[in-house]
Each structure stands twice: as structure tokens, then as C-alpha cells.
Amino acid sequence: MRRERERQWLRLTAFTVIWVVTVGIWIWARLTASTNMRNDMTDVLVIGLRSLVDQSIVLVVIAAPFLAGLWVVLARRERFEMRRDHSMATLRELTPDRFEDWCAARFRDLGYEVKSVGGQGDHGIDLIATKDGEKTAVQCRRFAKTRPVSEPQLRDLYGSMHAIGANRAVMVTTGRYTSSARDWARAKPIDLWGPDQLGKAAASTFSVTSGPAPELAPSLGRCPWSDSPLVVRTNRATSEKFIGCSDYPACKYTRPLATRDSRAQRQPPRLG
Missing domain, CATH: 3.40.1350.10 (Trna Endonuclease; Chain: A, domain 1)
Structure with missing residues (x-):
């Protein structure tokens, strides 16, 4: 959540900079194109605004490489965080x-x-x-x-x-x-x-x-008690495998692990 807020803040900052630059260029173009000055007060105002816009454009030109570098860093960081989050989800699905x-x-x-x-x-x-x-x-x-x-x-x-x-x-x-x-x-x-x-x-x-990722547990559905993924566990006393909730010990739901033979025995007979 905190990282997501940071990303949103950085995106908002970059958008604001781009918006200010765009508006500044538009004002500068309008002032440059204006040739009819109505009075001295207007001349002073226009000249002042033009000077301000010119200075802003110089600053933007200087800052442009840094802004581009910031965009690259943010993009790489976001791709890494997405890959990391996906990888952590993969780890949590392992037995x-x-x-x-x-x-x-x-x-x-x-x-x-x-x-x-x-x-x-x-x-x-x-x-x-x-x-x-x-x-x-x-x-x-x-x-x-x-x-x-x-x-x-x-x-x-x-x-x-x-x-x-x-x-x-x-x-x-x-x-x-x-x-x-x-x-x-x-x-x-x-x-x-x-x-x-x-x-x-x-x-x-x-x-x-x-290289290849570690072998994942087969999909066993979700726990009917906690809605967490079901995983294959091993009884350390008997070494027998069984299906249990991944949220153990908070949830102690278990059920026997069906073997291939037992699954085959439960399949309905087929005609022909």
C-alpha cells in the first residue's frame, strides 16, 4: 500500500511538471505572436510574462534529461516490483x-x-x-x-x-x-x-x-473453512501425506490425500 501511494505521488508529480511545461509553452507562443500592444501597461505586462516564460523554458530544457531519467527509473522499479509481487505469490503457492x-x-x-x-x-x-x-x-x-x-x-x-x-x-x-x-x-x-x-x-x-521455476503444488482448490489455498502436507510422525489448509495452524482443516488408485476406483464405469 505504501509503495503504491509512492508510485501514485511520483506519477502525479511528473504529470504536473508536464502540464506546467505545456501551458508555459502555449503562453509563450501566444505572447510571441502578439504584435498589437494596446497600451504601455499591456506592454510591461507582456514583456514581464514573456521573460518569465523564457526563464521557465530554459529551466525545463535543463531539467528534461533528469525528468527522462526519472521516468526510466520509475518504469524499471515498477516492473521489478510487479515481478517480485508475482514471485512472492508463487512462493506462497508452494507446498x-x-x-x-x-x-x-x-x-x-x-x-x-x-x-x-x-x-x-x-x-x-x-x-x-x-x-x-x-x-x-x-x-x-x-x-x-x-x-x-x-x-x-x-x-x-x-x-x-x-x-x-x-x-x-x-x-x-x-x-x-x-x-x-x-x-x-x-x-x-x-x-x-x-x-x-x-x-x-x-x-x-x-x-x-x-531457468525453470520450482515445481508447484497441483491445484487442490480452496479451504472450505478459511478460503485459503489447500496444500499437500506430511505427517511427521507417520510420514503419510494429507491435504490441509495453507493457513495452518490458524486453520486446522484436513482431509485424506486421494491416491491415483482411489481416484480411479471412484470414477464411474464407462460404456463400451
Whole structure:
């Protein structure tokens, strides 16, 4: 919302400048074309206005390259933000497992050795990233845009970091952080990665020139309870897959994952 207001303000400013320049040129042309001066007072007024318009035109000519450069910068910024927003929407449609894989790939891009540790006894840690002898505990949370990571969740991550003997921790989320969570994490060895950081990486990852995008979850429809997208989840205790709401744990809707055989059994018989 704030970025949209900034873009609107910049567009309005550019439009105002163009409008002033156009009106100034029109007044200057009218004054230049006028040859019949009715009296001395009119002469003084016309000469004064003409001088003002001439100075304005000089300023506009000087400022024109800067205005053109501003337009180019704004256009590039808007294209990048649109690509980033689209990429963040793509990330939020990934299954939790695919999102963890994507996060692991980003750490590998930064030169880390990454190990997935999801499962029982993982202390809530999804990845362990190691670089230069330093161990980093990573927790990946594929949340809805408005769903926050709170201070208690960061406290749990901080405790898990010490439990596994890590030097640092990184919370990665497609949602947002509460102000109390940011304040608590300040001056602690915890990095908070949110849409601002992920968006830049996602815009590069999902661009046309960077290769294929990660495999997305098939369309499973929307949750009948929260209207959020349904995703495939894995029961860490039994390793069985099931369908659940992407807004978990706020919404705990689940249903069994239909296998190919079970879907085939439910299909009506065909004639001939």
C-alpha cells in the first residue's frame, strides 16, 4: 500500500511538471505572436510574462534529461516490483516441502552446505546451513501475506538454536513480523527474512532467464473453512501425506490425500 501511494505521488508529480511545461509553452507562443500592444501597461505586462516564460523554458530544457531519467527509473522499479509481487505469490503457492527446498537452494547459492532436518526431534528446525565452520539453524514458514511471525515463535527458534548447538538462526517467512518480534530479535543472533528479502531472490529465481521455476503444488482448490489455498502436507510422525489448509495452524482443516488408485476406483464405469 505504501509503495503504491509512492508510485501514485511520483506519477502525479511528473504529470504536473508536464502540464506546467505545456501551458508555459502555449503562453509563450501566444505572447510571441502578439504584435498589437494596446497600451504601455499591456506592454510591461507582456514583456514581464514573456521573460518569465523564457526563464521557465530554459529551466525545463535543463531539467528534461533528469525528468527522462526519472521516468526510466520509475518504469524499471515498477516492473521489478510487479515481478517480485508475482514471485512472492508463487512462493506462497508452494507446498511446505517445496518451500523448504527453495529456501535450501537459496542458502546453497550463498555458499552454505545445507541439510534438511525436518521430522521428529528436529526442535522445529527445518534446515541446518553450515559455512566457514558456523552452523545456522533455519526455520521456514510459508505463511499468507498478512499472517505474522510473533515473538513467541522467535523465542522457540532461539531455544532450538541453542539446543542443536548452532551459532545463529534465521527465520524465513512469506508473511510478516510483528513489531514486538522485531524488537525482541534485535541484538540477538537471529536474522529475519521476510518478503523484502525473499522477493528479490524470488524475482531472480523465477525470471525467464534463470531457468525453470520450482515445481508447484497441483491445484487442490480452496479451504472450505478459511478460503485459503489447500496444500499437500506430511505427517511427521507417520510420514503419510494429507491435504490441509495453507493457513495452518490458524486453520486446522484436513482431509485424506486421494491416491491415483482411489481416484480411479471412484470414477464411474464407462460404456463400451
